[in-house]
Amino acid sequence: MFGIALIAVLAITGGMIAYIGDKLGTKVGKKKLTIFGLRPKHTSIVVTIITGILITISTIGILTLVSRDVRTALFGMEALKNELSTLSQEVTTQNGELDRSRNALAAKNLEYATLTNKVQETTNQLAAIASELSAVMAQRDQSALQLEQTERDYAVARGEINAAQQSINRLQNTKNELDMRVKDLTEAKSNLQLDINNLTELTSKLKQGLQVVREGSIIYRAGEILTTTVLPGSENHNDTVKALSDIIYNTNQTIIDKLDIKDKNLEILWIAQSDFDKVISEVTTTHQDVIVRISAGGNTVYGEPVIGNISIFPNHYIYRPGQTVHMEIVDMGRNAMSPEESVMLFLQKVNVAAIKQGILPDPLQGTVGAISGTEFYDAVNTLKRYNGKVTLVATAKNETYTAGPLKIEIHIQGSP
Template sequence: MYGLTLIAILTITGGAIAYIGDKLGTKVGKKKLSIFGLRPKHTSIIVTIITGILITASTIGVLALVSQDVRTALFGMEALAKQLSTLNQEVTGKNAELATSRAALEAKNAEYTALTLKVKDTAERLSAITEELSAVMAQRDRTARELQQTQADYAVARGDLGKAQQAINTLQDTKNQLDKRVQSLNEAKVTLQEDVDRLNQLTTRLGQGIQVVREGSIIYRAGEVLSTVILPGGESKSDTERALAEAIYDTNQHVIDRLGIEDRSLNVLWIAQADFDKVATTLAKIPQDAIVRITANGNTVYGEPVIGQINLFPNNRIYAKGETVQMAVIDLGSKTEQPEEAVMSFLRKVNVTAVNKGILPDPIQGTVGAMNGAEFYDTVNKVKRYNKGKVMITATAKEDTYAVGPLKIEMHIQGGAE
């Protein structure tokens, strides 16, 4: 419906201008008017040309006035082309990293398959030697029994001493050979068992390596704060961009320390140029200090660059020193109210109130401050002094607190509250 209306407007406007031009040309022709000393015929032609120009100009003007796409096509095409080129380069880099990771995974899988086959072959050899060892030991036992029987026969039949002695020597030699064979097989079994254990350990480590390649060890979680700085607003664009670039550089160095990288010239933190330009432009326009918080845009696996996101917040003063943050009454006479649980519940309410008031919470934990154990249990002990009755708990700000936080509070306990 909108398109039909626009076409109708353009048609009516063009027709009106053409009609007026035609009338003016006719009038000029009839009255033989002259412009710039030209002949009336040429003057009529100029009026017709001007009419055509007005039709074209009015058409383009109306389209540009009512359509953002037309304005973009006329005046913003070069900027869109540059942005598209930048995004294509980023996509190309990501595809190259993905291809490298896939090649590493395929190499690990091939190595894992080869080791698995080797372990299987070694296990089969160990099984065969174990069976042979069992057979040799059984033969040795039979030989030992035969030797004992022969020795018994020798004791009984001394008359055939030479023959019996020869049989004994033969059986003794056979037993010695079998003992040596058993010892050799036992040593081979121990060696093969050590090889199997070593290969199993190597297979386990390789499997863990493949798991790390597939899933990765998460260094930063999505939304985790990498750094927070306060930058002045209302500065020149060049000064603002320089200050913002320094904040990103310091954050990059912090990430390098976290990852344990020796080369401090690496750019492990990636910020989109469009985000940088947008934040720099906004910061240069606001007339007050602002909080610049750089967070991880997604879960980051060890070995991957950290994709960062810049967030900008006004650093307004939220609480003045001594200002009340939260008040609550605890009924110690109620069986359901326990001092520790009551104080903890009160602190949760303080956190919710501070967040609603404008203090920036930690994106992961959602907290705006922390109370150490000594302060917490000191507050609990003060509450416990009132065995029964109602107790008023008041939390006030220790100092002027701005949106960047953290919020530091003082706890005040008052008995006999109604």
């Protein structure tokens, strides 16, 4: 429809221009008008030519205004040629690439055909392997069932083996304990035999070197303290054995000196090996000082060995210097006890208080210390100067431990 309308417009425009040109030419011819000094005839020809030119220009102008293709054909032909040449070169290049692509495609098709054959072969092999895999999986499942049964049987057998091994271990432990017990008993037997031999030899030497009077006076009473020594606690077994052995040796020498025996190598003091080992074991397991007390195991008469007992006690700090041990208020009025009785009773109470505090008393006398006669009578004489209520205070003279002895000072406070 657009083309038809364009043709109609061009026809009408051309007709109008031709009509106008004809009228102008006729009018110029009739009036014999001239242009540029030309003859009327030539002027008419010029008008006709101009009219034709106008028709052509208007036609091209209208087409140019209306159609982009006309504008391109009129003004962009050279560019189109260049572009066409470029496109032709690109087409040539693309055709070359297309040929190469076709050749490559042919090669790929050939390769694809080869791969297809290989895939087919692989598929066949896969089918065979799948068939073989199915058979192997069936065998595996059967083997798994057999393995589970074997594991259950193994667990039962292992449990029986473990129970048997535990029984063997228990029996082995029992055997080891019995072996250790036999060893200990053998050593104890050897020690006892050695003690018996030593005692026999000691008795023989005493009988030969001393005047034995079986019914003579008792030199040590049962429970009498032979020595009291503080031994530091130690985890070193050898050091503890040496220290305790030195204490026993020194005690033995003290007994020899007391009995005025010339042979200083005699073993007068006899300590059971079991008691010795027990003390060593207890001392090596403590980290604090202990009191080692050796006492007579029974009444000992002149000419007999001294059977000693060893006891140990923890050695604690009991009193500091000047600390009050006991304080008491006594009445020294007319009906009161005598000063001697008052002091003696006070000292007994001091002894009881010190024992309660932790000081070890003498097993025979039950005392924890002693006061000199001078100190005793000084306290009595001082107490005599008072009449009425008097405060008696006993204080520790120095640092005092569990081993003792306790040394005191008596302070008397009151109104004369």
